[in-house]
Every structure is written in C-alpha cells, then in structure tokens.
Amino acid sequence: MSKKKVSGSYKENLLKRSDDAKTVRKIAAVIIISLALILVIGSISGYLYINSALEPVDPDSSEDINIEIPLGSSTSEIASILEENGIIKDGTIFQFYTKFKNVTGFQAGNYTFSPSMNVDELLGALQNGRVTEEPVYSITIPEGQTIDQIAATYGEKLQFSKEDFLNKVNDPEYIETLISTYPNILTNDLLNPEIRTPLEGYLFAATYQFYSENPSVEEVVNRMLEKTVNVVTPYMDEISGQDLTVHEALTMASVVENEASSNEQRKKIAGLFYNRLDEGMALQTDPTVLYALGEHKDQVTYDDLEVESPYNTYHVNSLPVGPISNFAETSLEATVNPEETDYLYFLHDDEGNIHFSETNEAHNKLREEHIN
Numbered sequence: 001m002s003k004k005k006v007s008g009s010y011k012e013n014l015l016k017r018s019d020d021a022k023t024v025r026k027i028a029a030v031i032i033i034s035l036a037l038i039l040v041i042g043s044i045s046g047y048l049y050i051n052s053a054l055e056p057v058d059p060d061s062s063e064d065i066n067i068e069i070p071l072g073s074s075t076s077e078i079a080s081i082l083e084e085n086g087i088i089k090d091g092t093i094f095q096f097y098t099k100f101k102n103v104t105g106f107q108a109g110n111y112t113f114s115p116s117m118n119v120d121e122l123l124g125a126l127q128n129g130r131v132t133e134e135p136v137y138s139i140t141i142p143e144g145q146t147i148d149q150i151a152a153t154y155g156e157k158l159q160f161s162k163e164d165f166l167n168k169v170n171d172p173e174y175i176e177t178l179i180s181t182y183p184n185i186l187t188n189d190l191l192n193p194e195i196r197t198p199l200e201g202y203l204f205a206a207t208y209q210f211y212s213e214n215p216s217v218e219e220v221v222n223r224m225l226e227k228t229v230n231v232v233t234p235y236m237d238e239i240s241g242q243d244l245t246v247h248e249a250l251t252m253a254s255v256v257e258n259e260a261s262s263n264e265q266r267k268k269i270a271g272l273f274y275n276r277l278d279e280g281m282a283l284q285t286d287p288t289v290l291y292a293l294g295e296h297k298d299q300v301t302y303d304d305l306e307v308e309s310p311y312n313t314y315h316v317n318s319l320p321v322g323p324i325s326n327f328a329e330t331s332l333e334a335t336v337n338p339e340e341t342d343y344l345y346f347l348h349d350d351e352g353n354i355h356f357s358e359t360n361e362a363h364n365k366l367r368e369e370h371i372n
Contacts, residue, residue: 051181053093057086057115059226060206064112069126071108075099078106078126087113087122094119103127114209118219121211135209141224143205143328144257146291147197150326159214168217169199182225185232189247194310194321201254201323204228231329238336250327251319253335257327258287265354266331271338272346272356279344283313291324347371 067085069078075098079091088094097119098104107129113122139157141150147169155162168174172191175198179186190198203224210219232239232246239249252273260266273283286300292309305314310321343356345363349370357363 048181050093053088053090054097054119055089055222055226056118057089058230059116059208059223060230061115064114066110066112068110069106069108073106073108075106082113082122085113086115087117088119098123116209117211124212135211136213137210137215138207139210140207141203141205141326143331144325145205146325147200147203150203154217154220158210158220160217165217165220166197169221170197175199178221178225181222182229184236185225185229185246187245187247189245189322192321196311196322201250201326202228203326204231205326205328232332235332235336242336244335247322248319249332249335251321251323253327253331254323254325255283255285255288255313255320256334257331258325259285260331260334260354261352263330263334266334267337267339268341268343268356269346269354270334271341272343274338275342275344277318280317281344282315282317283319285313288313288320288324291320 065085065087067081067087069081073081075095076091079088079094082088082094083091101123103123106126109129111125113125117125137157139153141153145153147166151162151165151169154160154165175186175190178199179188179190186202189195199221203221204227206224206227208220208223208227210223212219232250235249236246239246242249244252252270255273256266256270260269273285276283288311289300289304289307290296292307292311292315293304305312308315310316311324313320341356342358345357345360346354347363347367347370348354353370355366355370357366
C-alpha cells in the first residue's frame with residue numbers, strides 16, 4: 001500500500017517537473033525571441049538613423065554658413081563646430097564615419113558651407129582646405145518630367161550614363177532598400193509588377209547642387225528623395241483627409257501637372273477628377289495615354305485611346321497604377337485641396353485655355369466652338 005503511494009507520488013512529481021521544464025523552455029524561448037526581435041529592430045533603426053545622419057541637413061538650402069576651424073582642431077572639435085552651426089545632423093556619427101573611412105588631414109581656416117552638403121562633401125572640402133565650397137554641378141530638373149527624361153539630363157551632365165541611372169532605379173533590390181530608407185513616402189506600391197518604373201513621380205522637380213566631381217546614381221537619387229520627403233511630409237494629414245495613400249496622391253498630382261499650367265486650373269481639374277471618380281467615370285486624360293504608349297506626340301488618335309495599359313485612363317476607371325511624371329508642389333497642393341465644383345468635363349482650346357462643363361451636352365457644344 002505504501003509502495004503504491006510512493007509510486008504515485010513519484011509519478012506526480014515527475015509529471016510536475018516535466019511541466020515545469022516545459023514552462024521554463026517556453027519562457028526561455030519567448031525571452032530569446034524577444035531579444036532577437038529587439039536586436040533586429042535596433043539594428044534596422046540604427047542603420048536608418050546613421051544613413052540619415054550622413055545626408056544633408058537640408059538638401060534644398062541655398063544658405064551659406066561661415067565657420068572657422070581653429071588651428072590644431074581635433075575631429076571631435078570639428079564635429080561639434082559643424083553640428084552647432086547646423087551643417088551636420090550628428091557630431092558623433094560624423095566622428096565615427098571619419099574614423100571608419102580613415103579620413104585625416106583636415107585644414108584649419110575659415111569656410112563657407114551649406115546645409116545642403118552631405119558628409120562626404122564636407123570631408124573633401126576640409127581636407128583640401130577649400131575656403132568657399134562652390135558646387136561642381138548645378139542641375140535643374142523641371143516639373144512634368146519622366147524618369148527617362150531625368151536620366152537623360154543627368155547622363156548629359158554627370159559622369160554616369162542615362163543607362164546607368166535607369167538600370168539602378170529599376171533594380172528591385174535597390175528599390176527595396178530605398179523603401180526601408182524612406183518609409184514615409186516609399187511603400188510596397190512601388191513593387192507592383194504593373195508599374196513601369198518604380199520611382200516615377202517620386203524624384204522631385206528642383207535645382208540640385210552637387211559638390212563632388214563624380215556623384216553616384218545613389219547620391220543623386222537620395223538627394224532627390226530627400227527633397228520629395230521635405231515637400232510631401234507637410235501634406236500627410238491632408239493626404240489622409242482625402243482618403244488617399246501617398247502613392248495615390250503623387251499619382252493624382254502627376255496627372256494634374258500634365259493637364260494644367262496655372263494654380264487655378266490645377267485646383268479645378270483636381271476637383272473635376274475627383275468628381276469623375278466619385279461617379280465611377282474614367283478620367284479619360286490624354287497624358288496617361290501618351291505615358292502608356294511611351295511616346296511624346298502632339299495628337300492622340302482614337303487608336304491610341306484603345307491601348308490596354310493600367311496607365312491608360314480611357315482603359316481603367318480609376319487613377320493610373322502609378323505617377324506618370326514628377327510634379328510641382330502646387331499640383332500636390334491642388335490634389336489635397338481641390339476646388340469643389342460640379343464639373344465633369346473639360347477641354348483645352350488652341351490658345352491653351354481650359355473650358356469646363358457639367359454635362360456632356362455642354363462639353364460637346366464647347367468642343368464645336370473651340371476645337372478645329
């Protein structure tokens with residue numbers, strides 16, 4: 001009888017110890033997984049922070065800041081001077097970067113720097129003792145340009161070719177890296193296989209200054225995306241208020257850009273496009289047809305309207321699958337703050353004026369009056 005009790009007690013203890021061991025293993029697994037996640041998240045956050053710290057404080061700045069680097073200044077002291085004057089984002093990262101790159105031989109003197117310079121450009125100037133840093137290249141990218149046109153401009157003025165630029169911006173791995181680096185504006189929408197060129201519309205129209213002799217494609221793209229971030233970020237709440245994603249907002253802005261030339265026109269056309277979408281009507285805008293065709297021509301034919309493409313707004317009853325060009329900030333402003341009207345139709349006359357109408361009957365009458 002006593003042996004049975006002992007035996008039963010032993011089995012119960014054994015089962016209890018087994019359950020305890022399982023619990024301990026589960027707890028240990030949770031802790032290990034949690035630590036691993038913390039490590040991964042920390043590594044990603046660290047990478048993004050460091051990458052950001054090496055970029056210009058303000059890529060759009062044209063401000064000149066005069067500073068003095070005293071004789072015998074250490075890297076730490078130079079970093080502090082640059083950070084205090086708003087020329088770099090983080091002095092500590094600057095120090096680690098110079099050590100990692102083994103950059104030495106900084107020259108004392110009075111310098112004129114700009115917040116639009118990145119760390120490599122600053123290091124080059126400090127090593128060479130160039131008191132006033134003039135841009136090596138100043139390149140203007142106009143509004144309404146496609147990636148192909150942008151690539152051609154850089155290919156003519158910089159050391160890489162148009163093909164080098166296009167190959168890079170169409171590299172899926174590179175695009176995924178950029179999505180991680182600029183998560184506020186770049187999303188997995190760019191990975192849609194129907195999109196012709198992922199960064200179409202995301203490289204903002206502006207004048208870009210480069211201070212190195214041989215800027216890379218990556219440096220150029222980063223400079224342009226930084227500009228896009230600076231322009232788009234203040235509109236984030238308004239984009240959400242229109243129930244749009246950033247990708248949709250930039251797509252609409254690109255279409256508005258290609259249909260209008262004045263701020264007043266842009267706001268009316270944006271409002272009209274929303275009206276058509278609300279009515280389930282196709283936008284039927286010719287610039288999307290030309291983008292779908294991959295051609296630039298003065299007249300769109302009836303055959304052109306039939307092209308089957310997710311960009312052709314005669315073919316789809318929605319926005320195009322992605323932007324068709326870059327755009328001016330005023331087109332984005334019109335996209336998020338359109339003029340409220342009942343217009344559903346518009347046309348351009350031969351003098352560049354735009355005529356709006358609420359009904360197809362009125363639209364056809366305007367067509368007879370203004371279109372030869």
